[in-house]
Amino acid sequence: MALRTRMPRRAAGFRNRLAVGALALLAVVSGGVITGTGSASAAQNVVQVYSAAMGRNIPVWISHARTNNAATLYLLDGLRAPNNNNGWLINTDVRSFFANKNVNVAMPFGGAGSFYSDWEQRDPVLGKVKWETFLTRELPAYMRGQGSDGRRNAIAGLSMSGTSALNLTAHHPGFYQAAASYSGYPIIAAPGFAQGIQVAVAQVGGNPANMWGPWPAGEWVRNDPSLNVGALRGKSVYLSAGAGLPGGGDDAINPASPRFNPTLFAQLVPLETAAGISTRLFVPIAQAAGVRLTTQLSPVGDHWWPYWQRGLHQSWSTTIAPALGTS
Numbered sequence: 001m002a003l004r005t006r007m008p009r010r011a012a013g014f015r016n017r018l019a020v021g022a023l024a025l026l027a028v029v030s031g032g033v034i035t036g037t038g039s040a041s042a043a044q045n046v047v048q049v050y051s052a053a054m055g056r057n058i059p060v061w062i063s064h065a066r067t068n069n070a071a072t073l074y075l076l077d078g079l080r081a082p083n084n085n086n087g088w089l090i091n092t093d094v095r096s097f098f099a100n101k102n103v104n105v106a107m108p109f110g111g112a113g114s115f116y117s118d119w120e121q122r123d124p125v126l127g128k129v130k131w132e133t134f135l136t137r138e139l140p141a142y143m144r145g146q147g148s149d150g151r152r153n154a155i156a157g158l159s160m161s162g163t164s165a166l167n168l169t170a171h172h173p174g175f176y177q178a179a180a181s182y183s184g185y186p187i188i189a190a191p192g193f194a195q196g197i198q199v200a201v202a203q204v205g206g207n208p209a210n211m212w213g214p215w216p217a218g219e220w221v222r223n224d225p226s227l228n229v230g231a232l233r234g235k236s237v238y239l240s241a242g243a244g245l246p247g248g249g250d251d252a253i254n255p256a257s258p259r260f261n262p263t264l265f266a267q268l269v270p271l272e273t274a275a276g277i278s279t280r281l282f283v284p285i286a287q288a289a290g291v292r293l294t295t296q297l298s299p300v301g302d303h304w305w306p307y308w309q310r311g312l313h314q315s316w317s318t319t320i321a322p323a324l325g326t327s
Contacts, residue, residue, distance in 0.1 A: 046109075053118075053130035060139065061086055063098045063105040064092060064147055071152035071324035072104040072143055075312075076116055076161035079200055083110040086156075088312075091305035095275045097313065102326045104148050106139060113204030115197075116157070116164035117223060117278060120213050125205035131164075136172050152324045156180035156238075158308045160200065163188060167223050170231035176300060178323035180238040182311035183275040183303055186282035190226035193278065220283065226282050229289040236323035238294045239283065240317035242301020244273035250302055272303035294318045 048057040065071070077087045086107045088094040098105045106259070111131055119129035135155075144150045153176050157165040162184020169179040190196050194215045198208035212219035221227050246254035252261040279297065286293055296314055301307050321327055 002215040053133040057072040059109040061107045066102045069149040072148040074155040076157035079160040081112045121210040123210045128153040154178035160184040166225035170228040178236040180315040182308040185278045186225040187278045189220045238319040240296040241279040243276045244269040245300045247300030268303040
């Protein structure tokens with residue numbers, strides 16, 4: 001099936017930015033986002049939730065709401081999500097931030113390179129990948145026994161899983177009331193962007209053809225948020241992204257700084273440049289479709305946890321908590 005893009009026409013300069021973003025995304029091959037080097041004990045609040053779809057237990061960190069029958073936020077990890085921890089626990093204040101909030105938070109471990117979707121084929125390295133089924137059926141069923149009301153749900157993610165949060169909401173609009181994408185890629189089936197996605201999956205050992213089939217056929221259109229944006233109408237959606245330029249505290253990616261780190265520069269700048277362009281292209285598409293958007297598009301910022309923690313805080317107060325009717 002040929003890829004059919006339903007994006008509105010843009011000026012030549014805007015198309016050039018898409019091409020630049022596509023090339024930047026292809027630069028994932030040079031490094032890819034890393035989870036972090038900090039250590040954190042993830043054992044507390046971790047349960048094993050069995051996935052019949054994947055035939056194994058999935059560790060899930062759960063923060064319980066103050067009251068029973070509360071709303072639930074599903075918070076997803078990035079491209080290199082470890083199987084025995086979660087980047088949010090390692091690199092952010094997620095524990096203390098949600099400690100006194102009246103919401104259940106469920107963060108699964110693992111899912112590296114999966115885009116948290118149901119893959120078309122079993123993968124020789126990643127195995128049977130059915131994360132969409134787990135996140136929308138199996139884990140919610142478990143959460144109903146953990147104080148979730150099963151009705152008020154939101155999902156958020158960073159980088160790879162920012163795309164996933166938008167896709168899962170579009171695929172299951174009756175389940176989620178809000179979605180947040182921090183440095184995600186809302187345009188993925190377009191040439192260049194699609195090839196970047198394939199490179200990212202291959203970096204963690206997966207065969208991208210097993211995920212959504214051969215591009216541009218298979219499930220690529222179904223998993224491109226920009227081509228399914230109408231399904232987000234009526235939802236509260238938060239989008240944040242930078243531009244890959246150094247800002248406050250970004251000395252490691254500032255060539256003029258004595259603390260400049262060329263390895264981090266090669267890893268973080270291209271990824272955020274592509275995320276910024278993809279997100280900026282997606283905004284008018286979503287607005288034209290009548291999606292309720294809150295955006296934080298910065299002229300600076302790299303592909304790293306301080307920005308995603310800030311996005312989590314902002315999205316909670318501006319988008320997620322109001323949509324869930326909680327605090």
